[in-house]
Amino acid sequence: MTGAPPTIFFVEDDETLREATVQALTLEGFEVSAHADAPSALRAVTPAFAGVIVSDIRMPGMDGIAFFDHLRALDPEMQVIFTTAHGDVAMAVEAMKNGAADFFTKPYSVSRLVHAIRRAHDRRALVLENRRLRDVLREREHRRIGGSSQTAERLQRLIAEVARADVDLVISGPTGVGKNFVARLVHDLSPRRDRPFVTVDAGVLMHDDANLILFGRDPSVALSRSGLVERAQGGTLVLDEIESIPERAKGQLLSLIDTRRFLAIGAERPRSVDVRIIAISRSAGEGEGARPLDPALLHRLGGIAIALPNLASRREDIPDLFREFVAAFEAELELETSELGEAEWRHLLSHDWPGNIRELRTFARNFATGLTRIAQGSAYNAEPQSLRELVARFERAVIEDALRDAKGQVDEVQQRLSLPRKTLYDRLTKYGLRAKDYRR
Numbered sequence: 403m404t405g406a407p408p409t410i411f412f413v414e415d416d417e418t419l420r421e422a423t424v425q426a427l428t429l430e431g432f433e434v435s436a437h438a439d440a441p442s443a444l445r446a447v448t449p450a451f452a453g454v455i456v457s458d459i460r461m462p463g464m465d466g467i468a469f470f471d472h473l474r475a476l477d478p479e480m481q482v483i484f485t486t487a488h489g490d491v492a493m494a495v496e497a498m499k500n501g502a503a504d505f506f507t508k509p510y511s512v513s514r515l516v517h518a519i520r521r522a523h524d525r526r527a528l529v530l531e532n533r534r535l536r537d538v539l540r541e542r543e544h545r546r547i548g549g550s551s552q553t554a555e556r557l558q559r560l561i562a563e564v565a566r567a568d569v570d571l572v573i574s575g576p577t578g579v580g581k582n583f584v585a586r587l588v589h590d591l592s593p594r595r596d597r598p599f600v601t602v603d604a605g606v607l608m609h610d611d612a613n614l615i616l617f618g619r620d621p622s623v624a625l626s627r628s629g630l631v632e633r634a635q636g637g638t639l640v641l642d643e644i645e646s647i648p649e650r651a652k653g654q655l656l657s658l659i660d661t662r663r664f665l666a667i668g669a670e671r672p673r674s675v676d677v678r679i680i681a682i683s684r685s686a687g688e689g690e691g692a693r694p695l696d697p698a699l700l701h702r703l704g705g706i707a708i709a710l711p712n713l714a715s716r717r718e719d720i721p722d723l724f725r726e727f728v729a730a731f732e733a734e735l736e737l738e739t740s741e742l743g744e745a746e747w748r749h750l751l752s753h754d755w756p757g758n759i760r761e762l763r764t765f766a767r768n769f770a771t772g773l774t775r776i777a778q779g780s781a782y783n784a785e786p787q788s789l790r791e792l793v794a795r796f797e798r799a800v801i802e803d804a805l806r807d808a809k810g811q812v813d814e815v816q817q818r819l820s821l822p823r824k825t826l827y828d829r830l831t832k833y834g835l836r837a838k839d840y841r842r
Contacts, residue, residue, distance in 0.1 A: 408523040409453030411446070413437045413469070414485070415461045419508075426512045432519070440469035449477045452530055454503070454522045456515070459486040459493055470497055475676065478597070478636055479529045481522035485510060499621075533596050546587070547580075548726050548759075549719025550806065550839060553711060560708060565591035570659070570679045570703045572644075575710030578760035581682045582642070584708060589638040594678060597637030600630050604646035612651060614667055623668030631664050631675055639677040643684070644699060652699070659702040679703065713758040718835075720750055720762065721799055722806075727766030739770050746774050751795040798833040801826075810840035 410432045414420040417438070424436045433453075437443040440457065441464055447455070455473065459466035466484055473480045484505040486494045494505035503522040506515055547558045564571055565588045573581045573588075582601070589599045606615055618629030631639060641647070647655065658664050659679055663672040681703055713720065732739060742750075746769060755761050768774045801819070808814035815837075816826050830837065 407431050407433050408519065409451075410434045410519060411437060411443050411453065411455045411457075413440055413443045413455065413457040413461070413466075415439060415458060423512065423515075427516070427519075430512075430516050432516075440464040440466065440472075444469065444472055447473065447476060447480075450530070451477075451480065452526060454481045454483065454519050454526065456483045456485065456519065459484055459490045459497075467493060467497060470500070470502065474501065475636070479526075481526045483515070483518055483522060485515075496621075547584070548723040549716060550722055551716050551718045552836075552839065553716045554719050555839070557708070557710070561587055562591055564588060564706065564708065566593075568592055568594070568678060569706055570681075571706040571708060572681045572683060572700065572703055573708045573710065574683045576712050576758060577684055578758035579710040579712060580759045581684070581710060582640075584710065585638075585640050585680045585682060588680060589678075592638070592678070594637050598634050599638050599640070600634035601640040601642055602630050604641075604643040604648075606630075607651040608648055613654075616651075617654070617664050617666050619667040620669035622670075629664075629666065631658065631677070632666075632673070634675070634677045636676055637678070639679050641679065641681045644681045645683050647699075656698060656702055659699075713755040713762060717751075717795075718798070718802060718833075720755070721802065723759065723762055724750060724766050724769075727763050728770050731767050731770035735770065737770055740772075742769070743774075747796075749774075751799060794833075797829065798835070801829055801833065802835060805835065805837060805840040808840075810837040812837050 410427055412420065412424055412427065412434055414423065414436075415438055420436055420438065424434045427434045435443075435446065437446075440461060443455065443457070444464075457466045457469055461469075464472075466486075470482055470484075473482060478501060481503045482497075482501075483503050484494045484497055485508055486505060487508055491505075491507060494502070498505060503525070504518045506518070547554050547561065561584060571588070573584050575581055585601075586599060589595060602616065606612060609615060614627065614629065616629050616631055618632050619627045641655070654664070658675075661672075662676065663674050665672045681699065728739060731737070749765075757764070765774065801815070804815045804818050808818065812823075812826065816823055819826065821829070829835075
């Protein structure tokens with residue numbers, strides 16, 4: 403990769419070696435910042451640091467391994483190269499297993515060090531570029547709860563506030579309301595957005611190797627393996643369907659929630675992990691098979707909860723959600739859909755949507771691919787409704803569409819619908835619609 407000269411933080415307590423190496427690296431075109439100890443370098447590093455850190459392992463005070471732990475807490479993908487005496491090779495190898503870029507034994511070849519620095523710098527540049535790209539895509543997507551109802555707006559504000567607070571929480575609701583989507587949204591809006599997002603399904607905890615999968619294995623007993631908890635370092639750990647967690651796993655999970663420490667298989671000492679924990683449950687929602695949540699789990703998670711309503715209780719959001727899903731499928735499948743038919747429109751307005759948003763999304767996909775037109779006359783006409791109810795739902799949807807198109811300007815809505823002003827206000831009151839909710 404090209405651009406500005408790579409920046410190097412060179413950390414070495416041996417003054418003679420430090421000065422000689424800094425001079426050699428400067429002659430190679432690097433911008434070098436020299437440090438005699440780890441704390442001074444650590445104070446100068448930020449998560450956005452675009453360079454490479456070259457550090458000795460054996461140093462007074464904070465050694466290179468402790469320095470590396472602090473750097474990984476700032477950014478797990480920080481590029482660090484170690485220089486070490488022969489006696490410290492085992493520590494350097496272990497550091498590479500944990501993400502160090504390379505290591506060199508003293509005395510080392512400056513030309514080989516330069517080559518390693520350039521490779522590490524390219525990797526760092528790629529990491530930062532991918533993060534910038536994700537930020538741009540995230541801004542374009544405007545990931546949010548779909549819909550424009552008061553319920554949707556209230557949920558969006560709550561999610562944004564909880565995301566910024568960086569606290570543990572429980573997300574509950576019936577099947578299909580978007581609990582996993584909200585968990586991801588909380589992560590994407592939080593300061594941890596560039597760190598891992600790891601989901602642990604309750605089914606994993608019923609497996610014979612649950613401890614290995616969740617907590618990993620220490621290299622002292624066999625081949626080292628990181629568990630799901632460790633892979634979430636710095637990011638978000640999601641515990642899905644917590645009401646289904648088996649009793650034998652609850653003790654270790656409660657300890658993890660309490661202390662943010664876990665014991666890998668074969669390890670003598672627990673390891674610390676910095677994660678935000680989000681628990682997902684359908685116990686507070688509707689649906690058969692729901693079981694009460696363990697009070698101990700709820701207490702440990704701090705009592706902060708987001709309860710998602712079923713789709714039938716926010717019916718005014720259905721047209722918005724349907725349009726968003728159809729537009730997404732059109733882009734994904736490179737299709738141009740036909741106009742919505744009468745039977746499909748009636749189904750949108752009158753169906754109870756027991757499968758909630760997941761069912762609506764499936765219907766939108768079927769509409770985008772033409773499957774709903776094949777099915778007309780069967781499934782979408784199967785639920786008889788009174789004429790009054792159908793007319794009222796249709797009228798409400800038409801008024802809402804006009805409000806949205808006119809961005810809440812009542813005069814324009816009145817003109818579009820050819821309604822007397824008083825009649826329009828009567829209809830707005832009847833259907834619980836507020837013009838100001840559409841002024842964006």
